[in-house]
Amino acid sequence: MPTPPILEVNQLTKSFAGVRALVDAKLVVEAGKVHVVMGENGAGKSTLMKVLAGLHTPDSGQILVQGEPLHLRNPHDALRRGIAMIHQELMPFLDLSVAENIGIGREPCRWFPGWIDRAAMHREAETLLARLGVPIDPARRMGDLSVAEMQTVEIVKALGHKASVIIMDEPTTALSAREVTALFQVIEDLKKAGVAIIYISHKMAEIFRVADTITVMRDGRHITTRPAWLLDESELIRLMVGRDPVERAIKKPTPGETALEVRDLESSGKFHNISFTLKRGEILGIAGLMGAGRTELAHAIYGLEPADSGEIRIHGKPTHIPTPAVALAAGIALVGEDRKRHGFVPKMSVRENLTLSSMKRGWIHQRAERALADEQIRAFDIKVSSHDQPVEKLSGGNQQKVVIAKAVLTNPDILILDEPTRGIDIGAKGEIHALITRLARSGMAVLLISSELPELLALSDRLLVMREGELTAELDPLHTTEEEILRHAMPV
Amino acid sequence: MTTNQAQPRFSSILQTWGLPIALLLIGAAMSFAHPAFLTTTNLINVARQVSINGILAVGVTLVLLTGGVDLSLGSVVALAGVVAASLAQAGAYPVFIVVAAGVAAGACCGAINGVVVTRGRVPSFIATLGMMTAARGLALVVSNGRPVSNLSPDFTRLGGDLGRLPIPVIVFAVVALLAWVVLKHFRLGRHIHAVGGNPEAARAAGIRVGAIGMIVYTACGALAGVAGLVLAARTTTGQPNAGVGYELDAIAAVVIGGTSLSGGVGRISGTILGVLLIGVINNGLDLLAVSSYYQAIVKGVIIIGAVWLDRNRQHS
Known part of the structure; x- marks a missing residue:
């Protein structure tokens, strides 16, 4: 035997x-x-x-x-x-x-x-x-x-x-x-x-x-x-x-003027020498393996962990972004990769989470807030028993929709999405993909970070690849393959 | 899978209405046990007795909501009391200046707590423990270690009644109402909940977490100042040794009221009920001539029992 x-x-x-x-x-x-x-x-x-x-x-x-x-x-x-x-x-x-x-x-x-x-x-x-x-x-x-x-x-x-x-x-x-x-x-x-x-x-x-x-x-x-x-x-x-080539969205016409420009951004031990531009109406994808510095880059632009050196220009104007509050005021919103950590306050209701970033006035108009929350729940098709349900009781996909809706409610010019479909079932994934395309069409500049290559290929207008903290390639999603992306993403 | 619309179960009913029911049951039991309990005079008396703890508990609620704690309150009460009393002697200053000075003394202590916690990143437990000792020392310095008495009647009148209503009770009611409005209807209140519920998400949502901390600790200190004024006016002296252990009574009431020690969850209504529950039990046991030794044991059991329930609510 x-x-x-x-x-x-x-x-x-x-x-x-x-x-x-x-x-x-x-x-x-x-x-x-x-x-x-x-x-x-x-x-x-x-x-x-x-x-x-x-x-x-x-x-x-x-x-x-x-x-x-x-x-x-x-x-x-x-x-x-x-x-x-x-x-x-x-x-x-x-x-x-x-x-x-x-x-x-x-x-x-x-x-x-x-x-x-x-x-x-x-x-x-x-x-x-x-x-x-x-x-x-x-x-x-x-x-x-x-x-x-x-x-x-x-x-x-x-x-x-x-x-x-x-x-x-x-x-x-x-x-x-x-x-x-x-x-x-x-x-x-x-x-x-x-x-x-x-x-x-x-x-x-x-x-x-x-x-x-x-x-x-x-x-x-x-x-x-x-x-x-x-x-x-x-x-x-x-x-x-090992997949069949994914179905790609029909590309839309030329994007508008530059919304975000990053020059020589560097954060020691995380990423360096990062330069790129992002235009209104454009979806710019960033591919890379875990630990390539993509999330850190997103955090730097949003002011969660400001970069050590380099320049961020918003609509052509150099902007210093030390905190998320400043980023939001400058028209940048982030849907972070770690939903539980940065995305929502678990015990607070769907309604309270939705409006958390976008409350302009000191006094909360309860009726208007409830109406706004219900409107968002419908628009994003969030499955909840009521707007008073705590976010922690929702499924991952619905939590993610709350986080995206919260970011969109701030009415940003630039939306950074970091792994927006992580841990989400197939159905909700499709909805979120459609939503991202719709937001870009409406003129938002979208920076899309994802580890799912089919998603990046299907949604991005341009595609950057990061490896070990550096940009290694800019690819045209229409004329590249997952193999090529991986070659640029893999450490040598 | 996504929606869970189970019928409200017994335990969830108990969570929502447990405290009012407990208060009613204990009240009913007391009124049977002693005829003097359910009289207007006694009930006003209960309200008067709880008002100082109530004012402090409102401040503690704000701090606990952000996930912090304030142990310095008792000492700050004494400091504000002696500061106010020193200015109120023989009518040297008008009452509004005396009041402003007392509140300001408390607010200063609170603001220092806030700076140490938010800027210095010192755990609130340690920061306010330090303030507890320092404020007590300062109270002894200001008063030369002796009670400050011979206060002007204009000032001590604040410890008395307005019609049948004790002024301390009115102050407590106003403070609680203000806090309720802020927590429920103002963006600030929402932000306080968010900071306690998930500080990182709050920061990512554009909330200035440090500023919220400053506001909350300063407000809590200012309320301790108010409590100090009320105490000095009621007792017609500024006692540097007053208020020992007050912070623990306040925390106990807040926790009994359902505010989570880990932050983000809590209500002013719960705090008021917690304050009343402790007050009614104390008053009832007093009427029944139960020795204060036993009263302390009862209070201890209630505190632990309430937190026990709170923890199991969070884990279920």
Whole structure:
């Protein structure tokens, strides 16, 4: 009888508020191999990994560890069953020592229950670090390590939990070339020790260096799993995109005068050297992977996190925008990417949220406000029991409509939409697309940031691509492909 | 899926009407337990007793709505009291100057709280804890550590009655009415709710979050000044040691009234009911000659019970 794979995932599904993030996901991971999982933003990679790490509970489907079915209720469960995740954002205890970080949660005790045996903890850390050949002193304070060293400590910590599967989510994002080589050496050693590694990355060169097996996901589904040597870069991109060309809206006539001009905008560590213009009646799309600096750019223009240098001109006039209040006064509105954080006040009613940005006078005319709210609810087709319903009780799509309606009510000249259809079901998506087109037609200048390439291609009049904080291309949506966009968006 | 129009269940009825029902039940029980409870004189007495706590509770409601807290109120009451009393001695200044000085003293303390919290990003708990100590010290400095008495009758009259109605009660009513109008009908009130409900979304919506904080803390301090004036007029002295623990009584009333400690949710009507509930229970227990030791225990249980309900409301 062949030995079962170390980890097997079958027919896993997971939805968030009615939006399917995983549909019938499948993954088979073998010991001593590096299994790379690829896909566009929103393909379901992260959701799948979070399910495996016990952070999300799947709606249905099966997870088998060495042939045994597994129910993960929390990250602790996953760790106990040998699945450890190294998060993209490390979460170390900066003021504890390396040894304490490695031993956290399973401290060796002696003399008394709860009395930590520091010497034993130190010895254990030393042994584990030596096993990977990592020259880090276990007594050092975690906060004094470099990012690469912290990451290695996280991996060692996973080993300490006797992890047989280690999930690495974009582990090289913050590493230098030398540190990446060192990490790959550690990965080689882990493979020899029989540990299975699930590796998530967008970086092509890296993937082909490290992968034994590659799984491609798209729209929450498993597309294919193949040995790495059977794939090349262009084939991989084709598999990730894999859609038929989308239907495109008929382009409208020439846009009007320049509404927004950005020159050499820079925000240290986020984006730099950003220049573009946006005209009235135009939809300017910005494509890019997560972390490319698109959201930060939107926040800079809207005054949420002002840029360090550069110039923003509105209708040709240089304008300093230190706060959103100033942006709104200058005719800029933002529908942010993080709806819960920047979009609405959850316990306030739909009516109160709708008018929050556009109240001109100190005294609220209750009757006029109610009428205005009902009008917007009808115009945007927001499904509510009444305008007094708290926004937190609405579905994601309807919350998003409230956020868009709130922005539109400020009567902006320039509307920035950051991932306006994230986490929204198909029907509401179509409505929001139609709405965006309508707003542009009415003369608004629209800056559209999206990770969904079909959406960008269908809606944009022009398309910019960002990669690692820089503009890398300006494309004509009518004469480009998703493949071409991805090539400009992928880190090299 | 999107709309949920379930019948109002028992628990939601209890949430909306629980406080008035509790107040009525306790009132009914008291009037059976003691014949003197349900008399005009006693009820006016209850109103008089709760008015200072009520004025403070209105201010605390504003601060809690923004997600903050103000622990300095008791000390500010004492400071405003001695400042006013020093000016009101032997009729040295006209009453309106005395009143203005008392309110201004409170507003200044509040404004300092506001600056420290909004500019300095010091947690409100710590900022107002510091003010609690400092304002008490200042009250002792201003009064040389001694009660300030021999106040002009023009001033002490403010602690008395207008017809049958005690002036402190009128002041409380006016303050509560003003706060209700602002919270319900003014953009400022909406913004206060928004800042407490989600400060980041409030900022993104163009609300000047810092300015709202300044207004709220200053208003709360000014109301503590008003309470200090009322107390000084009623007791005909400015006591530097007055008002100890007043802030906690006010917070208790506000929380019983359903205002969320995490901000964004709360009503002036709830605060008034909370103030009355505490007042009625205190008064009833007094009438029944229950020792003040036991009264403290009862009050403690009520505070915890009310917050318990509040938390479970949020989690359900």
